[in-house]
Amino acid sequence: MDHWFWFSASDFAYGFLSVVLEGTPFILVGVLLSGLVDVFLPPRVLARVLPRNPVAGILLGGLLGAVLPMCECGIVVVIRRLLRKGLPLSNAVAYMLAAPIINPVVAASTYAAFRGQGAWEMTLWRMGLAFGISVVVASIVLFLRRGSVLRPDLQVPEEIADTPEHRAPAEKWAAVVRSSVGDFLDVTVYFLLGAAVATLFNTSVNQQLILPLSENNALSVAGMMGLAALLSLCSTSDAFVAATFTAFSSAAKLAFLVFGPMMDLKLVFIYGLVFRKRFIALLVVLLFVLVWLSCTQLPIGNFRG
């Protein structure tokens, strides 16, 4: 390896545009859904359908992605809206962390990518570990004050009286458009900043840097988690990249696949739409420790066949 950093503006522009083109449709789905939730979902309906038991709510949040699949770019804006509608914080965190992984599209892509490398084992471990870690983090959040976690504008849920149910249909649709466009502008600013930082690493840093780590299990797991954070790939395609790191153990690849969709450079910026900086820092540490411990201590083995 004769260099560790080699920047090219044209490579950066190409990589950056490809991430933007890939992520924008999913952000649009998120903001349109968010606009509909804003106008047509009264807070009292949400309060009625959610389990009163907080643990049941967290478990439900962790599994919600299976029926309401969202990628990590689009989900933040949806949970921001749901939090305003009164969704308990712990349920929102469980949904936010689990949904980009526990959904049919990601399960299928993980299976396809790991054919010949223990496809079933990797898919089931990925889903199971993502669910477990989401539930653990959400359970910790249960004990935190809403004010210490959320940005000030999200700390007080809407009052039921604020719901604009009395409006004419045209005015309701106008409100959907205003809300969706407002969210699109908000989340896209953060998305672009994150995409730029991730692309800088993705195109400029020599990826051979992490290869020596593959010889040590603990370091290889940490190294693959760091790589997932730097590359900031979409959860629907990251398995295809992880599967190419044949020098690394299954546990290290699993760490890449669980940590990346929950926390990467792009998400650090996007999470800023909802959470306080201190909580984001806590989330980084918590997720890193939990994923690392799980992948180094659990009997994962090396998947084959």
Add this chain to the structure above:
Amino acid sequence: MNKRTLTLVTLLLWGALMSWFWVSGRIVAYLHPQFHPLVAAAGIVLLLLAPLWWWATRESGAGCSSCGCHHEHGEEPRSRLSAGAAFGFVVLLLPVSTAFFVSPGQFGEAAIMNRTIVTSITQLPSAVPETAVLDEAPVLGDADEVPDVAQWPEAQEEGVEYFTRGPDGAIQLETIDLLFAAEEPALREQFADQRVSVTGQYVPPRGDGSARFDLVRMFMVCCAADARPIGIAVSSPSLPVAARMGWIRVTGKARFANDGESVQPFLEAESIQEVPAPREAVLY
């Protein structure tokens, strides 16, 4: 310019940009085909949202009190821009427009070297050659699990004849086909010492003074962010005069070097020709 107008400009610009990528076909260099319809749909939705936004904010009173979008005080659609909102619009408009004009639609040498050239098909578990001779083949995931070529009727019956031949009789291959053949003994036997023609980008040798260079083609799973360079070594009496990362066609003998641990394909060049970039420069 107030926030309402800048928002309209942003939606139009983003919608036009995404639509243009799709209409012009430029999208093929950036994303896997499965994402192309999504980009087209996003472009149309953004272009539709622009007039809808103008309509939805037509009344002077339409702002925080009724829109539900929870602006900070003073951030209503018709208000003057705060410094934060102005920064937001700069981020929304400037980088994407600049990248649109600067991006060459392919990676250069820096990104190729940072990603390291893939020289074994086992590093691409999802790879299936485009030329379809191996359409029936189980996908390789591990060097220990190389499937038997006898499972693939076309390959067995037609062998290398399944591939297209150029006017000079050379078999037309992609770099990925040779990597595949390197892992498959029966196919390797059929390709070895055959005259083949492979198109790719020229990566010059790095500093050792040899005339052995790399011929690479990008392989994309989802978008350019995950694209990996698939390369084969080419030995030649002299280096091509092509530009670095320029497109060349190398015609020569396919060889396979076995060092006891792995088999590496390489080409012994007979002729090297500069060619225009293929319409689909990326392999999927």
